[in-house]
Amino acid sequence: MPEGDAVFRSCATLHDALAGRALTHVELRVPSAAAASQGLVGQRVVEVVPRGKHQLTRLDGGWTIHTHLRMEGTWKFVDAQGRLPGPDHEIRVLLGNDETVAVGLRLGMVDLVRTDHEDEVVGHLGPDLLGPDWDEELAVANLLREPSRTIGEALLDQRNLAGIGTIYRAESLFHQRINPRTPVAGVPDLLALVRTAQRLLAANKGPGPWVPTASGRDGRWVYGRAGKPCPRCRTRIQCEEYGPTTQERLVWWCPRCQPFG
Numbered sequence: 001m002p003e004g005d006a007v008f009r010s011c012a013t014l015h016d017a018l019a020g021r022a023l024t025h026v027e028l029r030v031p032s033a034a035a036a037s038q039g040l041v042g043q044r045v046v047e048v049v050p051r052g053k054h055q056l057t058r059l060d061g062g063w064t065i066h067t068h069l070r071m072e073g074t075w076k077f078v079d080a081q082g083r084l085p086g087p088d089h090e091i092r093v094l095l096g097n098d099e100t101v102a103v104g105l106r107l108g109m110v111d112l113v114r115t116d117h118e119d120e121v122v123g124h125l126g127p128d129l130l131g132p133d134w135d136e137e138l139a140v141a142n143l144l145r146e147p148s149r150t151i152g153e154a155l156l157d158q159r160n161l162a163g164i165g166t167i168y169r170a171e172s173l174f175h176q177r178i179n180p181r182t183p184v185a186g187v188p189d190l191l192a193l194v195r196t197a198q199r200l201l202a203a204n205k206g207p208g209p210w211v212p213t214a215s216g217r218d219g220r221w222v223y224g225r226a227g228k229p230c231p232r233c234r235t236r237i238q239c240e241e242y243g244p245t246t247q248e249r250l251v252w253w254c255p256r257c258q259p260f261g
Contacts, residue, residue: 002069004163005204007050008130010075012207014057015048017077017100024080025096028065033112040065040112045095051122051131052162054109057095064115066122067093070108077102129163129198130205136198140190151187152180152251153243155197164197170223170252171213172197179260180251181242222252230254 002010026040043061050056057065067073073092076085078101084091085103093104104110111121126142127135142160143151154160155169164172173180176193187193203211212219214231221231226239235256241248 001071001165002053002073003165003167003201004050004052004128004130005168005201007053007055007069007163008205009207010069011048011050011055013077014055014075014102017102018045018057018095018097019047021045021097021099023059023095023097025094025101027091027094028110028112029092029094030110033110036112045097050128050163051118052125052128052158053165054122054125056118056122058115062115064113064118065093065095066109066111066113066118067104067107068109070106073107074105075102076105125158125162126160127162129161129201131162134198136191136194139194143184143190143194147185148183150181151178151184151193152182154184156243156249161194161197163201166249166251167220167223168197168200171200171221174221174254174258175200175213177257179258180253181260222254224252226252230257232257 022044023041026037028034028037040059040063043059046058046060048055048057053068055067078084080096080099080101085105090105091103092107092110095102113120127133127138139161143154146154152169155164172193175196178187178193200213214221218225222237225237228237229235230237233254233256235254237252238255239250239252241250243249
């Protein structure tokens with residue numbers, strides 16, 4: 001699933017294509033919002049902003065189109081008279097103006113809510129690592145609400161802090177030499193950990209080339225490098241899948257740099 005930095009870049013691209021222009025074509029191809037689509041035609045897009053891994057397209061009529069990429073979602077863009085990308089049954093959202101049509105393919109969530117009721121869809125989220133509401137002390141306090149929970153699970157819980165996923169979980173824990181199975185209460189410096197996560201995501205929110213978290217060809221210290229030598233100590237990187245039932249995710253770590261216990 002795209003993480004906060006990728007969602008940030010996606011929103012920036014949507015904003016550039018849509019903001020300040022009136023919508024000439026709208027299709028929200030989900031049962032809960034399809035009937036309201038035509039009522040959005042003529043409204044101007046005010047902005048497209050991220051909230052963690054969520055996307056909020058705000059209109060001047062007081063409505064917000066809420067979307068989430070989940071695992072397979074993506075946005076593509078075509079000229080106003082261009083041929084839509086397909087297949088057609090994968091299109092969830094069409095947002096068009098006189099110049100461009102933004103096509104949301106395989107989106108995991110599509111909702112239409114009043115802008116002043118956005119909390120209905122994103123109010124459960126913790127502070128956004130890349131947002132104006134970022135509050136590192138609140139993030140730490142949220143993590144400490146369940147002190148016996150493993151830090152690897154707690155970091156992926158978007159109610160604690162929003163935007164981090166498996167890439168930045170693995171990299172942040174490695175930088176701080178913390179084993180992912182360490183209980184939250186056993187992490188020596190939670191503030192340093194969340195600061196590291198925020199720094200790594202922020203380095204990659206811009207439009208330029210991806211900024212590696214480590215030197216060398218792989219560009220990452222541990223993520224996706226199971227069985228390869230740790231760039232720091234040459235011990236083989238380990239990988240396992242764990243987490244709450246139905247929410248298991250892969251995690252990578254170096255057993256020497258990140259010992260457990």
